[in-house]
Amino acid sequence: MRVEACALNHLDIWVRQGGRGPSLSMPHILGNDVCGVVEDVGSEVAGLERGQRVILSAGVSCKKCPACLRGDDSQCREFVIRGFQIPGGYAELTKAHAADVYPVSDLLGPEEWAAVPLTFVTAWRMLVGRGQVKPSDTVLVHAAGSGVGVAAIQIAKLFGATVMATAGSDAKCRKAIEIGADAAVNYNKRSFVEDVKQMTGGRGADLVIDNVGQAVWEDSLQAMAVGGRMVFCGVTTGVSVSLDMGFIYRRQLTIMGSFMGGRHELLAALREMERGRLRPIVDKTFPLRQAAAAHQRMLDRKNFGKIVLIP
Numbered sequence: 422m423r424v425e426a427c428a429l430n431h432l433d434i435w436v437r438q439g440g441r442g443p444s445l446s447m448p449h450i451l452g453n454d455v456c457g458v459v460e461d462v463g464s465e466v467a468g469l470e471r472g473q474r475v476i477l478s479a480g481v482s483c484k485k486c487p488a489c490l491r492g493d494d495s496q497c498r499e500f501v502i503r504g505f506q507i508p509g510g511y512a513e514l515t516k517a518h519a520a521d522v523y524p525v526s527d528l529l530g531p532e533e534w535a536a537v538p539l540t541f542v543t544a545w546r547m548l549v550g551r552g553q554v555k556p557s558d559t560v561l562v563h564a565a566g567s568g569v570g571v572a573a574i575q576i577a578k579l580f581g582a583t584v585m586a587t588a589g590s591d592a593k594c595r596k597a598i599e600i601g602a603d604a605a606v607n608y609n610k611r612s613f614v615e616d617v618k619q620m621t622g623g624r625g626a627d628l629v630i631d632n633v634g635q636a637v638w639e640d641s642l643q644a645m646a647v648g649g650r651m652v653f654c655g656v657t658t659g660v661s662v663s664l665d666m667g668f669i670y671r672r673q674l675t676i677m678g679s680f681m682g683g684r685h686e687l688l689a690a691l692r693e694m695e696r697g698r699l700r701p702i703v704d705k706t707f708p709l710r711q712a713a714a715a716h717q718r719m720l721d722r723k724n725f726g727k728i729v730l731i732p
């Protein structure tokens with residue numbers, strides 16, 4: 422595959438910094454979210470042609486174990502992440518198994534398609550598979566400007582829910598509302614708990630979608646309705662929290678972890694995207710040679726939506 426665009430994820434920064442998980446074999450190629458055109462196909466590949474625009478799955482699984490067969494690809498024991506355990510898309514050319522290749526239309530450009538796989542498959546699983554979002558829900562989405570945040574706001578609205586977003590600046594709050602959030606709170610100015618309570622007539626959020634972790638844990642619990650669910654897929658501010666088990670059982674809260682997603686979840690998100698009902702948000706593109714500057718923009722939390730590298 423000839424790479425046309427590769428989106429950044431926090432994953433790239435963690436892999437580059439090292440110290441998490443298996444050690445890498447060098448030279449390592451970063452980059453999880455890849456869009457490009459088919460350069461060549463193996464002799465037994467059907468349904469893919471040279472020159473066709475495609476995206477690649479964020480993760481690769483064995484496709485035959487019980488987890489894979491029931492659609493929980495990211496629970497497969499052989500699951501690996503592109504750009505981490507296998508080479509990624511910071512490159513002119515990359516390769517993939519045909520089953521991990523998804524043809525896309527001309528509805529969006531390559532930099533937009535590259536902004537789709539990891540965050541939309543993750544957010545779809547969080548909201549639909551794990552969170553069971555429904556129209557009567559008020560959903561609290563943290564870090565509205567993050568890739569997962571942008572996807573989560575749109576997916577929650579697609580299912581008819583009411584969305585309260587949080588973000589670290591007024592400008593990001595405005596953008597969160599532009600892409601569909603019903604309200605947004607700047608968490609650097611005040612706690613979101615009061616706003617959530619006001620919005621729900623004192624009830625609290627039915628579903629919390631989080632990738633921030635430690636910094637919002639206490640307030641998220643306080644903002645949850647009795648019987649509420651929390652799904653988290655990341656912990657960018659830290660992993661350690663204290664837990665009042667009494668509070669959890671008395672209020673009948675459900676706390677769930679979620680990790681990436683499966684083929685059917687990516688396909689579901691892609692179907693809605695081809696219908697124009699979901700839209701990737703590209704923050705800024707950089708030439709691949711300026712990957713360091715692109716990483717710095719993400720570290721500085723300046724982005725709203727995805728940062729994309731163009732080889």
Ligand SMILES: [Zn+2]
Pocket residue numbers: 482483484485486487488489490497498499
């Ligand atoms: Zn498997």
